[in-house]
Amino acid sequence: MxxxxxxxxxxxxxxxxxxxxxxxxxxxxxxxxxxxxxxxxxxxxxxxxxxxxxxxxxxxxxxxxxxxxxxxxxxxxxxxAARVLTLGASYLRASHVDEALMPELRRLVAEFGDASSVAVLDGPNILYVAHCSEQRSSRPVAAIGATYPGYATSMGRLLLSRMPQEAIDMYLAQLKPVKLTEHTETDIGRLRQILSEVRQLGYSVVVDQLDYGVTALAVPIKDQSGRVVAAINSSGYSGKLTAERLVDERLAELQLSAARITQVFTRYPALLHSIRPAG
Structure with a gap:
């Protein structure tokens, strides 16, 4: 009760x-x-x-x-000082990130190459909680603990689109987007439309929004009740991978990984509690 x-x-x-x-x-x-x-x-x-x-x-x-x-x-x-690392290491051990999330990220990277990550919303930004990559080209450092503006990332747009409408309105009202590349969308009206489209599609694709050469596709990770708690993505180099090809080749496998992680939460409830949105 x-x-x-x-x-x-x-x-x-x-x-x-x-x-x-x-x-x-x-x-x-x-x-x-x-x-x-x-x-x-x-x-x-x-x-x-x-x-x-x-x-x-x-x-x-x-x-x-x-x-x-x-x-x-x-x-x-x-x-x-180096001792600060113990704070993050304690989280990784306590929440079992390696056992719960990394197997699917490694599977995706083994299947498609490039990189795959899991992130949650941290205010207006996304916060990486797991990452796997074989990329060697120059790009922003995507690693555990890294944060990036939500409006310019596939996982950020996906997670923002799943917030209540009043929360989205507040986010956009306070947002002061910065042109990170010449392609970065900074028009608030267009961003509002994009978030609506992403919510309807159930996935998000970005090309050269965060940095040149980064094309990424993200889908939601849900808890057992169906609530979105995180996002998982697969990304590659824009010069070799179009948004259409990314969706055609990787969407189904990305959704499969998200579903498997949902099932994993039953074995690692501490991880779910740690990433589930407050409130």
């Missing part, structure tokens, strides 16, 4: 959640997330600005993270 929640119960849970929210922990995580490929070394001022914190607050967070071994202070600049 599903427990009903009265308005007073919901209000109590919300109040308790606010009371138990640890701001210091949130600030520490925000500090860690300020580091990326462009900002690999930063001064205290840089960290504070990117995290949206006062310098004194950022200093306390950095001092704590340094004491715990997650950052290093070298020549008046801060860098991430």
């Amino acid at each position: 599903v427990e009903s929640v009265s308005p007073s119960d919901a209000e109590e849970k919300s109040t308790r959640g606010q009371a138990e929210f640890v701001e210091a922990l949130a600030r520490g995580l925000a500090v860690l997330e300020t580091f990326d490929e462009v900002h690999s070394e930063m001064s205290l001022t840089d960290v504070a600005r990117r995290a949206g914190l006062r310098p004194a607050t950022a200093r306390r967070s950095l001092h704590t993270l340094e004491a715990l071994g997650y950052v290093r202070h070298v020549n008046k600049r801060y860098v991430l």
